[in-house]
Amino acid sequence: MRIANLSGRLALVVDGRAVDVEQASCGRFSADPQAVYERWEEFRSWAAGAELPTGAALDPADLGSPAPAPRQTLAIGLNYRDHAAESGFAVPEGLPPVFTKFVTSITGPVTEVKLPAGGDTDWEVELVAVIGRRAEGVREADAWSHVAGLTVGQDISERVLQLVGPAPQFSLGKSHPGFAPMGPWLVTPDEFDDPDDLALRCAVNGEEVQKGRTSDLVFSVPALIARLSAVLPLLPGDVVFTGTPAGVGIGRDPRRFLNPGDVLVSSVEGIGELRQTFVA
Ligand code: ZN
Numbered sequence: 001m002r003i004a005n006l007s008g009r010l011a012l013v014v015d016g017r018a019v020d021v022e023q024a025s026c027g028r029f030s031a032d033p034q035a036v037y038e039r040w041e042e043f044r045s046w047a048a049g050a051e052l053p054t055g056a057a058l059d060p061a062d063l064g065s066p067a068p069a070p071r072q073t074l075a076i077g078l079n080y081r082d083h084a085a086e087s088g089f090a091v092p093e094g095l096p097p098v099f100t101k102f103v104t105s106i107t108g109p110v111t112e113v114k115l116p117a118g119g120d121t122d123w124e125v126e127l128v129a130v131i132g133r134r135a136e137g138v139r140e141a142d143a144w145s146h147v148a149g150l151t152v153g154q155d156i157s158e159r160v161l162q163l164v165g166p167a168p169q170f171s172l173g174k175s176h177p178g179f180a181p182m183g184p185w186l187v188t189p190d191e192f193d194d195p196d197d198l199a200l201r202c203a204v205n206g207e208e209v210q211k212g213r214t215s216d217l218v219f220s221v222p223a224l225i226a227r228l229s230a231v232l233p234l235l236p237g238d239v240v241f242t243g244t245p246a247g248v249g250i251g252r253d254p255r256r257f258l259n260p261g262d263v264l265v266s267s268v269e270g271i272g273e274l275r276q277t278f279v280a
Contacts, residue, residue: 017055079243086251109183212245
């Protein structure tokens with residue numbers, strides 16, 4: 001199953017077309033895309049059995065984030081060995097670095113992003129998991145049952161602010177407006193042959209800069225949920241950015257950052273793509 005946020009309304013995506021959930025369910029489910037995660041099991045069983053009308057045409061430019069207002073966004077650093085190496089850090093053991101992307105940075109999949117003045121703005125394509133059932137002290141073997149679905153995320157990062165000062169400012173440097181695009185929709189885990197092995201990539205102006213597979217994650221989606229939920233409860237609708245593979249701009253020689261006019265396309269196999277255009 002695929003769900004989307006079409007112009008702020010929850011939609012089921014069927015054969016590439018959008019079925020409005022509030023209308024199709026005669027008001028049983030709210031149009032609010034974030035609210036669905038509170039009743040995820042009930043929604044899934046309704047959607048599995050519902051007689052759905054033919055959907056409306058879907059323009060990706062009208063899509064918002066499939067989780068537009070999570071109570072918590074947890075983002076993971078150094079979760080691919082090749083990215084830890086290019087960043088000059090050891091591969092984390094036990095628990096990877098965790099930061100947040102503040103909720104005001106979240107957008108839909110097709111956006112224009114303003115480059116912060118004086119900054120070095122960089123790309124990080126990531127698989128994003130959205131929680132569908134409260135997870136507290138969850139075992140790794142049970143973790144996938146707490147995931148509503150997967151989507152594509154870009155952990156856009158302004159490196160000057162991220163790295164200034166005596167301790168890194170990961171959360172602020174990665175939370176400028178528009179720095180957390182997600183989408184184009186949420187795909188439930190059962191849709192994938194293997195949700196733990198998905199190709200992800202991103203390209204700047206058509207030139208591939210990152211290419212990886214989520215099977216190379218140091219901490220897989222289930223491992224992250226187990227380790228995070230051992231510390232704090234993960235709530236329905238919470239978002240987990242799982243980390244980025246090698247190929248970010250700051251890890252290149254020479255370093256390379258985004259400029260006005262650049263177009264960044266990010267994708268995950270079996271989900272779809274994001275498209276960000278950068279402006280001064
Ligand atoms: Zn990241």
